[in-house]
Amino acid sequence: MIAVSALLASVQAQAFSLDDVTARAKALMQKPYIAPVSNLPPVFSQMQFADYQKIQPRRDKFEWRDQDTPFKLAFYHQGMQFNTPVKISEIVGNNVQEIKYDPQDFDFGNLSFDSKVTSKLGYAGFRVLYPINRAGKEDEIMSVLGASYFRVIGKDQIYGLSARGLAIDTALPSGEIFPRFTEFWIKRPAPQDKQLTIYALLDSPRATGAYQFILKPGADSVVDVQARVFLRDQVNKLGIAPLTSMFLFGPNQQVNKRNYRSAIHDSNGLAIHAGNGEWLWRPLNNPQNLTVSTFQIENPKGFGLLQRGREFSRFEDLKDRYDLRPSAWIEPQGNWGKGKVELVEIPTADETNDNIVAFWTPDEQPRKGVPLKVDYRMHWTMDEPALHDKDTAWVKQTFHTAGEQTQANLIRHFDGSTALMVDFEGPALANLPGNASVGSQVSVGDNAELIDSVLQPNPVIKGYRLTMRVKIKDPQKAVEMRAALVSDGKTLSETWSYQLPPHSGAYATY
Known part of the structure; x- marks a missing residue:
């Protein structure tokens, strides 16, 4: 019995975990930063967005197509600004194996190029599919593409605002740095699993990081996040659990051009549940000049960019369906200490630009070599009233x-x-x-x-x-x-x- 227990402990110790990614992030922090170099030929680097959209994953090539699991994986091809590959590996038991790039996984539509140029390319990101709306239908519920950006949706929702792994020096004159997820490890789910575990390694000139994401699809999809961030160099503003959204206009800031829509936005306000129990609501603006608002909060209970009031009549847009775009609510796990929630509002002339950013920034940053440990739960929801205490209007x-x-x-x-x-x-x-x-x-x-x-x-x-x-x-x-x-x-x-x-x-x- 003792021998069997020791053997089980040995096997468990070998299983890939957040600790493995944390060790890599710490080792990476101790080395000089190496900027990624594009490997794209001109036909891909210079393509327009409409052409990039023509490159779609083939459904018959989805990862786990032959596995007994409702989850499937599909990949984004490189192109445009997505010009450096990310490494994606699969975890099966105690084995970790890279999912090699294969151009046969994609339908390139009517694009014309020498097929030889794709042989040295790779994946730019990935999508998670799951039958969230009805049995047997593979719905895309998570998209991971570009820097440290990702989006998640629940039942009957469509993509709107985005989350990020980390924000560095946002809205500072020195310029923002966009950390990048360079490598992912995805655990193959068992047939009975209702959640998917994803690990990610983050790199940038100023910080590295290790992340664990546990995705739980549902009417409200939930993502449990554990982040371990190491500072490599001086950071003037560290943004934790950043959210990025779009606000063009609404009843609080109407547009004087003729437009049948009374509102165009993915979110219309920042909500904060402070550690002392107070609730705050900050309606969003599309300002004429960049605006930064700061809310000093100790041990926040929650904050998020919400889409309040989602009746179709508010938008009347059959194409973009802003009424179906979710809110994202950050629920800290444990005490985050002293810090502030910051809201950045950037002028935009159209709805193609995400001009709203919100995040938590701690008053004290970690010492070099010591990870900042931050855990939180993300709710992607269209039931905004459920986020609130019923005793508070x-x-x-x-x-x-x-x-x-x-x-x-x-x-x-x-x-x-x-x-x-x-x-x-x-x-x-x-x-x-x-x-x-x-x-x-x-x-x-x-x-x-x-x-x-x-x-x-x-x-x-x-x-x-x-x-x-x-x-x-x-x-x-x-x-x-x-x-x-x-x-x-x-x-x-x-x-x-x-x-x-x-x-x-x-x-x-x-």
């Missing part, structure tokens, strides 16, 4: 418009002020007794004067609407505003924390 939507008053003749008069209307909803409001006294707490920064605020029930959503009118003092400067609902000294809602960017009006121009 949340912001349903924000409207930004020209301030107005109704004159004695009932004609509306626009008085040059700026108006914000905020709808609050949730069980905390719907279940209030009829005689409950509900009020609001509103504050504005030094660059604005609060002319008035009016709170009224909104029976349509069984909540309340808060209308505020402000006079901006200097249009060249931003205005910070905060508001929350209260009753008998108790806070009923999350804190609406909004910024009117410089030059902000009721409409934006692009």
Whole structure:
């Protein structure tokens, strides 16, 4: 019995794990950084996106096609900016073997090139397929492509915002560095497995890292992340659990060009659940100049870029279906200590650019050679209310418009002020007794004067609407505003924390 136990322990010790990747990341950190060199011939490096999309994996060549598992793997071909190969290996028991590149795995459509040029190319990334919507249908549920980017979806969702492994020096004058996943190890799932384990090695001039991702498909797909980050050189800003999204316009920042859509965005706000229990909601903007907002938070309970209010009528877009794009919620595991959630908003003229970034940055960085250990769970969901404490109301939507008053003749008069209307909803409001006294707490920064605020029930959503009118003092400067609902000294809602960017009006121009 002792011999058998020792043998089992020996076999288990040999199994590939996060510790193996961590050892590689530490060893890599101790060596000078070697920048990847493109191996693409011009026919692939100079192709347009429409041509790159023609290169599709062949379904009959999916990895694990002949295995008894609902999971399948498919690969991205190199092309355009995806110009250096990533190494992808499969873990089967205690064996690790590289999945070799084979051009026969791809359908190149009508692209014309010398087939010999593909022989030395490789994979740019991979996709995970799983029958999430109905049995027997292989739905793509995870995409890993480019730097350390990846996207995940759940049942009835389509791709929207992205996650990243790590962000370095985002929005700093020195320029951002984009760490890159250079190697992956994927554990072949057993027939009964409902999750997929992926390991990744990250490299960059400033940091290396080891990652374990456990993907659990479902109505809300969940990814459990364990990250071990080593600093190789000076990092001015370290972004943990970064999310990248797009916000072009919405009711809080309308567009003055004719557009049948009232909103175009993958996310419309940053939500934060602070360590002290406070909830914050920051509606997103598409500013005229780069804007960075910082929220000092100790031991955050969660944060994420959300798509609140996903009725189809908000978007009316049958092609891009913004109403089906998920929110991403980061749920830290353990104490993260002192730090801040940072929101970066970048001007964009169209919806093809991801112009929103949010991440956690610790106040203290690890010493060289000592890994920063960060664990968290990612929720990819369309059920945003489920993320919230039922005892706390949340912001349903924000409207930004020209301030107005109704004159004695009932004609509306626009008085040059700026108006914000905020709808609050949730069980905390719907279940209030009829005689409950509900009020609001509103504050504005030094660059604005609060002319008035009016709170009224909104029976349509069984909540309340808060209308505020402000006079901006200097249009060249931003205005910070905060508001929350209260009753008998108790806070009923999350804190609406909004910024009117410089030059902000009721409409934006692009």
